[in-house]
Amino acid sequence: MGLPSPVFFPIFDSMTQQTPKVAIIGAGIGGLATAIRLVAKGFVVDVFEKESQPGGKLMEIRKDGFRFDLGPSLFTQPERVEELFTLMGERTSDHFRYRRLTNICRYFWPDGTRLNADADPDEFAYEVRRVLHIEPHKTSQYLNQAQRLYDLAAPLLLNRPFPTVEALMSPAGQKIGRNPWILDPFVTLHHRNQKSLLRPVRVRSSPIPSAREQRPSASP
Ligand SMILES: Cc1cc2nc3c(=O)[nH]c(=O)nc-3n(C[C@H](O)[C@H](O)[C@H](O)COP(=O)(O)OP(=O)(O)OC[C@H]3O[C@@H](n4cnc5c(N)ncnc54)[C@H](O)[C@@H]3O)c2cc1C
Numbered sequence: 001m002g003l004p005s006p007v008f009f010p011i012f013d014s015m016t017q018q019t020p021k022v023a024i025i026g027a028g029i030g031g032l033a034t035a036i037r038l039v040a041k042g043f044v045v046d047v048f049e050k051e052s053q054p055g056g057k058l059m060e061i062r063k064d065g066f067r068f069d070l071g072p073s074l075f076t077q078p079e080r081v082e083e084l085f086t087l088m089g090e091r092t093s094d095h096f097r098y099r100r101l102t103n104i105c106r107y108f109w110p111d112g113t114r115l116n117a118d119a120d121p122d123e124f125a126y127e128v129r130r131v132l133h134i135e136p137h138k139t140s141q142y143l144n145q146a147q148r149l150y151d152l153a154a155p156l157l158l159n160r161p162f163p164t165v166e167a168l169m170s171p172a173g174q175k176i177g178r179n180p181w182i183l184d185p186f187v188t189l190h191h192r193n194q195k196s197l198l199r200p201v202r203v204r205s206s207p208i209p210s211a212r213e214q215r216p217s218a219s220p
Contacts, residue, residue: 019044028056033084040087134197142196
């Protein structure tokens with residue numbers, strides 16, 4: 001599903017007889033995606049970036065043969081990126097390839113604890129029991145609740161601008177409108193983790209294939 005068109009710009013300015021220009025500040029993924037969508041609609045777009053390279057939080061640093069992501073490690077909603085290439089008449093696979101991993105990432109703590117996040121929810125729940133001694137049914141409950149929140153919030157907040165009348169009138173919008181607390185708006189992820197899993201740990205993750213660029217199979 002594509003994002004709605006920006007309706008507030010005319011594609012052709014009848015006063016000046018010129019295609020309107022758009023300036024975008026910031027060449028992070030948000031600025032770049034917006035630029036691509038506007039170019040595909042025929043706008044003339046300039047993107048201004050204060051850093052020496054585009055990418056924003058997607059940037060990386062390389063040192064001693066290692067590659068470090070400065071921001072995202074999980075490629076969420078790849079269909080959104082595919083959509084941008086399609087808009088420009090390009091094939092994503094001509095530029096880069098990706099595949100779904102069985103083992104998504106590895107979580108680690110300062111005390112040496114390591115936890116492999118399997119893409120399969122049951123495998124993940126058993127790994128959580130092995131490493132963190134949390135019963136699988138608790139992890140499953142936690143994941144189901146996360147899925148429930150995602151299913152409620154995504155149609156409203158992720159897949160379209162918010163708030164729009166259309167979003168508010170949708171079934172998800174009406175459900176949240178009747179009971180906004182259903183989304184736990186004032187609960188942080190850390191607090192929820194503590195409450196649901198009774199293990200006060202904060203996490204950082206390392207994407208397994210990219211953490212050690214030269215010897216991926218030997219990542220700790
Ligand atoms: C540690 C971390 C982990 C994450 N993990 C994930 C993940 O696993 N999966 C996922 O999907 N998302 C993840 N995210 C979120 C994701 O990285 C961001 O949502 C996304 O990159 C934000 O893109 P953006 O374009 O909105 O902002 P940014 O990437 O912040 O881009 C803003 C750009 O604007 C530029 N800029 C700012 N002010 C000016 C100015 N005045 N003039 C010119 N340029 C300017 C900045 O230099 C920057 O390049 C993570 C984020 C972090 C920090």
